[in-house]
Amino acid sequence: MNLSGRVVTVDRTRIVCGGKINLVDKFLRTNWSGISKIIILVDENTGRMCLPLLKEGTTLLENAFVLEIPAGEETKTIRTVMNIWNEMLVKKADRRTMLINLGGGMVSDLGGFVAAGFKRGISYINIPTTLMGQVDASIGGKTAVNFDGIKNQVGFFHLPVAVFIFPDFLKTLPVEQVRSGLAEIIKCALIADPVLWNKVRRMSTSDLSHVGNRLHEFISKTVAYKNSVVRKDFREKGVRKILNFGHTVGHAFESFSQTCNRKPLLHGEAVALGMICESYLSHLKTGLSLEQAEGIKSFIKSIYPPYHFTNKDMPHLTGLMEHDKKNRNDLINFTLLRSLGMARINVLCNHAEINESLEYYLK
Amino acid sequence: MNLSGRVVTVDRTRIVCGGKINLVDKFLRTNWSGISKIIILVDENTGRMCLPLLKEGTTLLENAFVLEIPAGEETKTIRTVMNIWNEMLVKKADRRTMLINLGGGMVSDLGGFVAAGFKRGISYINIPTTLMGQVDASIGGKTAVNFDGIKNQVGFFHLPVAVFIFPDFLKTLPVEQVRSGLAEIIKCALIADPVLWNKVRRMSTSDLSHVGNRLHEFISKTVAYKNSVVRKDFREKGVRKILNFGHTVGHAFESFSQTCNRKPLLHGEAVALGMICESYLSHLKTGLSLEQAEGIKSFIKSIYPPYHFTNKDMPHLTGLMEHDKKNRNDLINFTLLRSLGMARINVLCNHAEINESLEYYLK
Numbered sequence: 001m002n003l004s005g006r007v008v009t010v011d012r013t014r015i016v017c018g019g020k021i022n023l024v025d026k027f028l029r030t031n032w033s034g035i036s037k038i039i040i041l042v043d044e045n046t047g048r049m050c051l052p053l054l055k056e057g058t059t060l061l062e063n064a065f066v067l068e069i070p071a072g073e074e075t076k077t078i079r080t081v082m083n084i085w086n087e088m089l090v091k092k093a094d095r096r097t098m099l100i101n102l103g104g105g106m107v108s109d110l111g112g113f114v115a116a117g118f119k120r121g122i123s124y125i126n127i128p129t130t131l132m133g134q135v136d137a138s139i140g141g142k143t144a145v146n147f148d149g150i151k152n153q154v155g156f157f158h159l160p161v162a163v164f165i166f167p168d169f170l171k172t173l174p175v176e177q178v179r180s181g182l183a184e185i186i187k188c189a190l191i192a193d194p195v196l197w198n199k200v201r202r203m204s205t206s207d208l209s210h211v212g213n214r215l216h217e218f219i220s221k222t223v224a225y226k227n228s229v230v231r232k233d234f235r236e237k238g239v240r241k242i243l244n245f246g247h248t249v250g251h252a253f254e255s256f257s258q259t260c261n262r263k264p265l266l267h268g269e270a271v272a273l274g275m276i277c278e279s280y281l282s283h284l285k286t287g288l289s290l291e292q293a294e295g296i297k298s299f300i301k302s303i304y305p306p307y308h309f310t311n312k313d314m315p316h317l318t319g320l321m322e323h324d325k326k327n328r329n330d331l332i333n334f335t336l337l338r339s340l341g342m343a344r345i346n347v348l349c350n351h352a353e354i355n356e357s358l359e360y361y362l363k
Numbered sequence: 364m365n366l367s368g369r370v371v372t373v374d375r376t377r378i379v380c381g382g383k384i385n386l387v388d389k390f391l392r393t394n395w396s397g398i399s400k401i402i403i404l405v406d407e408n409t410g411r412m413c414l415p416l417l418k419e420g421t422t423l424l425e426n427a428f429v430l431e432i433p434a435g436e437e438t439k440t441i442r443t444v445m446n447i448w449n450e451m452l453v454k455k456a457d458r459r460t461m462l463i464n465l466g467g468g469m470v471s472d473l474g475g476f477v478a479a480g481f482k483r484g485i486s487y488i489n490i491p492t493t494l495m496g497q498v499d500a501s502i503g504g505k506t507a508v509n510f511d512g513i514k515n516q517v518g519f520f521h522l523p524v525a526v527f528i529f530p531d532f533l534k535t536l537p538v539e540q541v542r543s544g545l546a547e548i549i550k551c552a553l554i555a556d557p558v559l560w561n562k563v564r565r566m567s568t569s570d571l572s573h574v575g576n577r578l579h580e581f582i583s584k585t586v587a588y589k590n591s592v593v594r595k596d597f598r599e600k601g602v603r604k605i606l607n608f609g610h611t612v613g614h615a616f617e618s619f620s621q622t623c624n625r626k627p628l629l630h631g632e633a634v635a636l637g638m639i640c641e642s643y644l645s646h647l648k649t650g651l652s653l654e655q656a657e658g659i660k661s662f663i664k665s666i667y668p669p670y671h672f673t674n675k676d677m678p679h680l681t682g683l684m685e686h687d688k689k690n691r692n693d694l695i696n697f698t699l700l701r702s703l704g705m706a707r708i709n710v711l712c713n714h715a716e717i718n719e720s721l722e723y724y725l726k
Contacts, residue, residue, distance in 0.1 A: 082441060085510060085517055092685060092693075117517040120505065121598070142483065147448060154448055154480040156519055235484070323452060330455075 014162040015139065015227065017220055021057030024127065024164055028060045028098075031161075034123075036096035038064040039088065041111045043071040046103040049172055050129045054102060064100070065091055069110075073264065076110050076145050078154070084114050095119050101160075104130035104177075105137030105267060108160075109152070112143030116158035123161045129169040131181025131215075132268055135188075135222040138163050140230040140240075150323050151255050157235055165223065167216050178208045178215075179303060180268030183246070187275060188222040190296065191245050194341030196221055201299045208303075241345040244335040249357070250274025252320035256313065265307065272304045277357040282337040284353055286344050292337075297360075309362075314355050321354065377525040378502065378590065380583055384420030387490065387527055391423045391461075394524075397486075399459035401427040402451065404474045406434040409466040412535055413492045417465060427463070428454055432473075436627065439473050439508050441517070447477050458482050464523075467493035467540075468500030468630060471523075472515070475506030479521035486524045492532040494544025494578075495631055498551075498585040501526050503593040503603075512622065513686050514614050520598055528586065530579050541571045541578075542666060543631030546609070550638060551585040553659065554608050557704030559584055564662045571666075604708040607698040612720070613637025615683035619676065628670065635667045640720040645700040647716055649707050655700075660723075672725075677718050684717065 016023055028035070038061060042051055047068045055061050067087055069075050088097070101111030101124060108126045115124035126138035144155030170178065182203075189197035200218065207214070226243065233240040250271035257265040265273070279296045282288035309317070321332050331348040338344050379386050391398070401424060405414055410431045418424050430450055432438050451460070464474030464487060471489045478487035489501035507518030533541065545566075552560035563581065570577070589606065596603040613634035620628040628636070642659045645651035672680070684695050694711040701707050 078441060078445060082510070089511060089513070089516065089686060117519060119516065120507070120518045120520055144483070147445070148452060150452070153452065153482065155483045156480060157483055322455060 012161065013139075013141070013159050015165070015223065016162065017165045017223055018167065018216070021054060021164075021166060021168075024054065024125070025058040025060055027125075027162055027164075028058070032060075034096060035098045036094055037091070038098050038100060039091070039093060040064050040066045040100045040102055041084070041107055041114070042066060042068050042102045043075070043104075043107055044068060045071050046107065046129050050102055050127075050169055053169075054127065061100075069107075071106070073106055073146070073258065076106050078145055078147065080110060081114055081117070081145060085118055088114075088118060093118065093122075095122055097122050098161075099124040100127060101125070101138075102127045102129060104128065104133045108133055108138045109142070109144045109155070112141070112158055112160065113145055113155055115160075116143050116156040121158060124158075126160045126163045128163070128165060130173060130177050131170055131219070132177070132184060132266075133181075134165045134167070134170075135181055135219055136184040136226065138165075139223060139226050141234065149255060149259065150320065151251050153323065159234075165219065167219060170215075175208050176266060176269075180266035182208070182303070183268030183271040183275070185218045185222050186300070187243075187246050187271065188225050190275065190279075190337060190340060191242055191335070191343040192225055192341060193221065197340055201295075203303070205303055238345070241335055242343050244345075245337065245343055246271045246275035246278050248274065248321055248332060248334050249277040249317075249354075252317045253307065253309075255320050256309075256317055257307075269304055269307070272300050273307055273361065276300055276361050277354075278334060278336060280357040280360040281334060281347075281349055281353060284356070285334075285347050285349065286336040286338045288337045288339060292340055293360075309358075311359075314358055317358065318351050318354055375524065376502075376504070376522045378528070378586065379525065380528045380586055381530065381579070384417060384527075384529060384531075387417065387488070388421040388423055390488075390525055390527075391421070395423075397459060398461045399457055400454070401461050401463060402454070402456060403427050403429045403463045403465055404447070404470055404477070405429060405431050405465045406438070406467075406470055407431060408434050409470065409492050413465055413490075413532055416532075417490065424463075432470075434469070436469055436509070436621065436630075439469050441508055441510065443473060444477055444480070444508060448481055451477075451481060456481065456485075458485055460485050461524075462487040463490060464488070464501075465490045465492060467491065467496045471496055471501045472505075472507045472518070475504070475521055475523065476508055476518055479506050479519040484521060487521075489523045489526045491526070491528060493536060493540050494533055494582070495540070495547060495629075496544075497528045497530070497533070498544055498582055499547040499589065501528075502586060502589050504597065512618060513683065514618050516686065522597075528582065530582060533578075538571050539629060539632075543629035545571070545581075545666070546631030546634040546638070548581045548585045549663070550606070550609050550634065551588050553638065553642075553700060553703060554605055554698070554706040555588055555704060556584065560703055564658070566666070568666055601708070604698055605706050607708075608700065608706055609634045609638035609641050611637065611684055611695060611697050612640040612680075612717075615680045616670070616672075618683050619672075619680055620670075632667055632670070635663050636670055636724060639663055639724050640717075641697060641699060643720040643723040644697060644710075644712055644716060647719070648697075648710050648712065649699040649701045651700045651702060655703055656723075672721075674722075677721055680721065681714050681717055 099115045101108045128134045128138035141159035144152035147153035254270035276297045279293040283293045334347045335345045336347045462478045464471045491497045491501035504522035507515035510516035552563045617633035639660045642656040646656045697710045698708045699710045
């Protein structure tokens, strides 16, 4: 699998997978006549680790204005968005300002929101620096912030003009960040690609600590698959919901974990947990065999650390699922597996079934 | 001109101009399968004056949840949007919730913003109750709130699924509100319809106090024209900018007036003032004769009360224009008149020219 500067265009988004960092410079030069100013959004980590690399390869960014925000999910709020809009007004940003989001999913979700709303929409580029960002968050134009402690409750669909995926950024990524991103690769395999699933399930924890060609292949496959889905259904009216496998339970755990006195779950860790529960729901509702569900559970448990909760937490968790964006009335809407590599959207489950699936995780 | 239930469809927006209020009920019944809940957004005035009329004609709204916000431009903030999102979460609103904005431009701008962002976009209907709302704010999917004291700095393009224009709502409207809405009719005439301009300029202040067939004709013409422009250029990349005539100076005065210790200007009052200044700029830059500019000025001054400012205020005013969404670098971008009924977009003016146009208003 050769990733060198492979280019895919999704509607108006140019996606560049692999290649050298100076591809950003080339892209900016080609579109220079439409750009009045460039603002780079980083968090404290990417400002230190990634920005120097980006600037080195992109002479046009020498005088760009850099906005740094604190790292971490708790930054992803309307308050931060408002502070950034404020800074942009002070810097006299106009409609032809280009925003570059250099960071993980938090930076691209929040930066996309900033771009979508500023003067009713300016252009932006995502340069994801985490595996999660590269295979998921940076692609597809879903922007969001958390609200009232619930993840991604408000947001907009606003496509980036370009996404640059440089696996080199992953070399310095902590193992738990690689593991988090891997969850979206696992998801892609489970809903759409049995061959990929058979490759992925052969991974072990030791594979997480060096990012090599195998991971590059997984990234490229996952990006291509996500693109193909987004292209068919940008606004998630139908088929795009397929990408939500593992996310209904996963989002609930992600929000839940932020209210506990432990280290909060990373997005992918929560989704991995969610995929175990939703595999069990798939067994109950859409014909996945118990053996297949067990296979998924044992692989995920071999990679991800266990997460502790008790039966007492279940009403809180199902309550959080009710705020999930895919619901209709009081039943909860899931994307479930019919078999390995094949999913079905819009499966409604009741609270008893969901509780059973949570117990399945604990068993 | 017969307005009875005339229907125009702009992309995905159904626009109904005139007819009985039960047309809303009919629309909701036709689309009922896609709606889980209805929320009606009103301000304290429309909650009292218009909501009973709407509910009377629309039995489906009997159990709708009503959200009331304070009237007035100072309500149009992110803070209010956040409060409404909060209420919607408490009421377990989901993606199939329909929001009905019953009110003037403030309610539809803010309500559209609420709908655009909630769970990445829910459907909404505008039922404008002011002349400004009917001829301008409710149509075209521009949503916005004010930010840092500057009007409409953040917002999104998000089309309503339907707009219902009932001129009957205008019967109880205060004269200054009719006068404010009239500015958008004058603008439409000046940029696109010399015949309409010749009818409009024959109006006098006494015509503002009774809303009759003549105004109905003006509403219908202005709505049809705005539709035709929005259909060509939803995201204001080009021709839609034509609708900005009078608005660059107008928005600055509107923001400015909110920082003074006098009653703030209504949007249309500010646009009327802006049209006087921008007619003079049109004389300087795009060939409008001084006589024509004088004709516009004397008509507008015969309808709208004078607004006092001094040369000392000019730097503040031009500063506000620099935040206008249509700017490129430090020159300020205007839509100006080439002649009566014909406009040109993207005319750049410098500060000296703008100051001269402000002095022209004072003369």
